[in-house]
Amino acid sequence: MLYIFLGNLSEFINSPDTYEFGLADVIFSNLPNICTFYLSIWILGKYTNPLKTYRLLLAILFIYIFAFIQWYVTGYHIRPLIKASGDSTPIFNFSQHAISVLWVFIKYFFWGFGYHYASESIKHERKLRLIEKEKHEAEYAFLRAQINPHFLNNTLNFFFAKSLPLSQELADGIMTLSQIMRYSLEMDKDDRMTVIDEEIEHINNVIKINQLRFNNKLLIDFKVKGNTNNIRLIPLILITIVENILKHGSCTDQAHPVKIALSIDEINHKIQLSTWNKKKNGPKELSSGIGMENIKKRLRNHYNNDFALNITETELDYSLELILPFKATDSQEKPSSSDKLDFLTYFKLPQINPQPAPHD
Numbered sequence: 301m302l303y304i305f306l307g308n309l310s311e312f313i314n315s316p317d318t319y320e321f322g323l324a325d326v327i328f329s330n331l332p333n334i335c336t337f338y339l340s341i342w343i344l345g346k347y348t349n350p351l352k353t354y355r356l357l358l359a360i361l362f363i364y365i366f367a368f369i370q371w372y373v374t375g376y377h378i379r380p381l382i383k384a385s386g387d388s389t390p391i392f393n394f395s396q397h398a399i400s401v402l403w404v405f406i407k408y409f410f411w412g413f414g415y416h417y418a419s420e421s422i423k424h425e426r427k428l429r430l431i432e433k434e435k436h437e438a439e440y441a442f443l444r445a446q447i448n449p450h451f452l453n454n455t456l457n458f459f460f461a462k463s464l465p466l467s468q469e470l471a472d473g474i475m476t477l478s479q480i481m482r483y484s485l486e487m488d489k490d491d492r493m494t495v496i497d498e499e500i501e502h503i504n505n506v507i508k509i510n511q512l513r514f515n516n517k518l519l520i521d522f523k524v525k526g527n528t529n530n531i532r533l534i535p536l537i538l539i540t541i542v543e544n545i546l547k548h549g550s551c552t553d554q555a556h557p558v559k560i561a562l563s564i565d566e567i568n569h570k571i572q573l574s575t576w577n578k579k580k581n582g583p584k585e586l587s588s589g590i591g592m593e594n595i596k597k598r599l600r601n602h603y604n605n606d607f608a609l610n611i612t613e614t615e616l617d618y619s620l621e622l623i624l625p626f627k628a629t630d631s632q633e634k635p636s637s638s639d640k641l642d643f644l645t646y647f648k649l650p651q652i653n654p655q656p657a658p659h660d
Contacts, residue, residue, distance in 0.1 A: 304330050328378050332370035333408050339363045340412030341419075349420075360409070368401045453482055473512045480505050484536070493532040496571070500524060500562070503542050510546055519557035520545075526564025531571065531626050534602050538562070538573060540595055541620060548618065549577035556617075571624040578617050599624075 304326060340363060347356040376392055456478040464471040483502045503522065511518050542560065545551070551558050556578040563572045599607050608623040 328374050332367050332374060333404065335370065336363060336367050336405055336408040337412045337415075339366070340409045341416045344413060344416040348416075363409070364402065364405050367405050368398065371401050371404075372397065453478055456481070469512065473509060476505050476509045476512075480509060494535040496528050496531045496533055496564075499533065499535060499538050500528065502539050503560075506539060506542060506546075510551075514552070518551045519554060520551060520560065521557050522560040522562075524562045524564075527566060528564055531564060533571060533624055533626065534598060537595055537598070537622075537624075540591070541573065541575060541622065544592060545575060545577045545618075548580055550580045551577070553578055569626055571622075571626055573622040574620070576617065576619045579615070 307330075308326060340360075343356060343359040343363065347359060372392070375397075456474055460471050460474040460478065463474055480502065483498065483505075507518070507520055507522060545558055545560070549558055550556065558578075559574070559576040561572075561574045563574075564570075565572060596609065599609065603624065606625050608621070610621045612619045
């Protein structure tokens, strides 16, 4: 509206004696330009993010043809019927009309182009400010959240001291829970490396706390073979697999105990975890783990494709094999032949056959 007002004001200043204002003239003489401007903004927003070159070119051609028709109808059919300022309508010439419309079209298209990218730049700046604000808020929330872990650990230590004279089992359970919480809270989310011995200790603590929950009825055979000194991996990977077994597996079946075997192959620089468990028939336990899908994403993010995760699942059982690389250090000793875990021998498991349904 401001542009139209300034255009008419300029015409009045240049030719005050011959200028005649007509509302219909103002509307129809600016309508093709208005359509070109806003249609240009619309197609740029639709076909530039992501860029669709052929569709964008076809859309630009369509707008030009639309402007050509609009100017033809306005100049040769509408202006003669209204009180319009300026020269009389000339005889129609296709080439002259096409060139005149092209020049006007280019001008208003590039105005729309400038408006679109100025608008996109403003949106981008606002998005950056919003991301920066959310980052600061997240950092502040993280700093505030740091108070809670210390408070929790101090409270658990207090409970441990109070329960020690009353029940050794209860005190051990509280201390184990405190160690589990401390390890989980100390692990950053940026996939920093942790010593595998700490992960193994964490697994033992989780198994221990679950044994207390189920009156030591869990049958979990957890074995570690090989030299674990100075070997690192990303944290909370192995424990999530173990928690998955506790959640979905039948851990109290004497005929089919859970098998968890962790082997360090120092010759090939590989960490191998193999698990097997019978599936639980009843309700599943809730787990605080980060989930198998998250594990796959973290493994791909850290190891790229230099790892192997194979899962075999049937209606009755579930087995998993995870192989991770590690870098050898000078402080690591060479393995002896007895350290190598024979997985084929260890996992000679009895076949589980479904029982036939009883007949009436």
